[in-house]
Amino acid sequence: MTTTTHRGTNGAVQIRGSEHPRFDEVLTAEALDFVRKLDGAFAGRRAELLQARRVRQHQISAGREQLDFLPETRSVREHKSWRVAEPAPGLEDRRCEMTGPASRKLTVNALNSGARVWMADLEDATAPTWFNVIDGQLNLADAIRGQIDFTDDKGKRYAVEGQTPTIVLRPRGWHLCEKHLSVDGRPLPASLVDFGLYFFHNAKELLARGAGPYFYLPKLESHLEARLWNDVFVMAQDLLGIPQGTIRATVLIETVSAAFEMEEILYELRDHSSGLNAGRWDYIFSYIRTFAHRGPGFVLPERSAVTMSSPFMRAYTELLVKTCHKRGAHAIGGMAAFVPDRTDEAATAAALEKIRADKEREAGDGFDGSWVAHPALVPTCTDVFDDALGLRSDQRDHQRDEVEVTASDLLTIDADPVVTETGLRTNITVPLRYLAAWTGGAGAVAIDNLMEDAATVEISRAQLWQWIRNATTLDDGRTITRQMVSDLIEEESGRLAAELGGDAVEPLARAREVLAYVSLGEYLPGFFTNYAYVRYLIDKPMTGPLDKEDLRMSERVPGADVEEDAA
Secondary structure, three states: EEEEEEEEEEEEEEOOOOOOOHHHHHOHHHHHHHHHHHHHHHHHHHHHHHHHHHHHOOOOOOEEEOOOOOOOOOOHOOOOOOOOOOOOOOOOOOOOEEEEEEHHHHHHHHHHHOOOOEEEEEEOOOOHHHHHHHHHHHHHHHHHOOOOOEEEOOOOEEOOOOOEEEEEOOOOOOOOEEEEEEEEOOOOOOOOOHHHHHHHHHHHHHHOOOOOEEEEEEEOOOOOHHHHHHHHHHHHHHHOOOOOOOOOOEEEEEEHHOOOOHHHHHHHHHOOEEEEEEHHHHHHHHHHHHHOOOOOOOOOOOOOOOOOOHHHHHHHHHHHHHHHHHOOOOOEEEEEEOOOOOOOOOHHHHHHHHHHHHHHHHHOOOEEEEEOOHHHHHHHHHHHHHHHHHOOOOOOOOOOOOOOOOOHHOOOOOOOOOOHHHHHHHHHHHHHHHHHHOOOOOEEEEEEEEEEEHHHHHHHHHHHHHHHOOOOOOOOOOOOOOHHHHHHHHHHHHHHHHHHHHHHHHHHHHHHHHHHHHHHHOOOOOHHHHHHHHHHHHOOOOOOOOOOOHHHHHHEOOOOOOOOOOO
16 A cells, blocks of 8 residues: 655645556546545535435434425426426437446446446445546546457457447445545545546547536435535536536436435536436335334335335336426436346346336336346347337427326335345345455445345345334244344355355455444444445555544434434
8 A cells, every 4th residue: 555645736635545557547646636626615515415414314313304395496396497408419319228337347348238328337336445446437538538448367358349338427425435535634525536537537538529528426315415516517617628518417316305306406407417317226225214213104025025116116206207307307217137147048038028027117107218237138128218219319208297296105105014034034145245245346246146236235234224123023923133133144144155165254254244233233324335435445454443533434423313424
């Protein structure tokens, strides 16, 4: 590990991470100075908004605030004439979007996938090791310039061929820090690091090639957080002398609070907006997390039983399409996470039929495109939207005036949730397998023919915590207790270690420790990534318990019965 200080016109940025080939191409003094300027302008507002999240969560947890559409922004929702900007070059047709991390091999595969858009994911599908964060930037720069290929350990070469998708970057959310880059000892916001390095190095190159700097914005919880992003965009474009409105951003509606502010979010970003996405897995997690303290009436059934036909999920997606098309924005559907199995053609065929049905539902609802996690799913998704769109590039003209969604609709769940021992064990086994990989640096992991990312752990461990807190009963009458879940974590980790062999023992020990921390404690951590990042992914020696400096990333708000994220 090395420590380097770069002094720019706006202060000094300290790098505290290992050196790797070509990292100096990303971590130039000019690029770091650019990020430092963004940090200097917006870090204070970011901290204030994160504190506002904590206060609001405390109010909801205590039953003193009910989620509803905001009365103070009624005029925005009722104003009939405003619309977002027209689609930018390369974003006119989004019928199938491929997602995945920006590792070199997967970047090549994504560019060859045949999708219209590739979301290069530096967030939930990337474990934010120092190497992954900067290597992803290098791979994207090479991809944009048509200079990327990959040769694996067996000598097989992967090269980009034919027409490639439009690249859209998903930076990390506002709640995360990049502890390898700091100013005056304060870690920089991970969102500004990811956005700033990518924008500085690639915006002009993208424009020269007929596209532009496009982004997916994750984990927003209010229109004020969207306003912050918009102000970041304005400043960034001014600093590089790029016309305002060049940046375009699609917001993932993956928190319950954001679902009540969809129009306001579009309005705040209207000159830079390219639509909304139904981030349904994180949305389920957000529902559990938001109402984890509110009693049995908010307990969801096991994960496999929460489908898009669940009342609160149906209301949320229909409102998303109506809102987007009312304002001229694209509505992008949710993830198809299946990974085909060449050894089981029957299972693969059955899964593809389910995916087709899911995409047909989205296309019928008016979505303009949807997500897949594997190149083999691109043809299925594309075929469905080909049938729905015909010669059109989207169906923004499909207005959903008949849709009327109330606050109650967005919160209504199926009564009497069913939880089986199988479902309980799945919420333990799958996170253990994923966390064993994540703490080793892999953020997108194929498990049981599904491409899992961080949302898998978030849903599973939040459900475990909520079931324990509410003494939820299994379908056989047993009550879920902390001791029961603790015993099952030990049992399942032992079984997996025996099944997977000696090399899995240490990774599973890390996974077991993280899962226990984020599911069995007195308080429910906001995100597992805050704790696991400082515990295992920081590029420094770390043994024993975390110190106070590290644990400040998961401090508890005084008086709140919930553990919160750090600024």
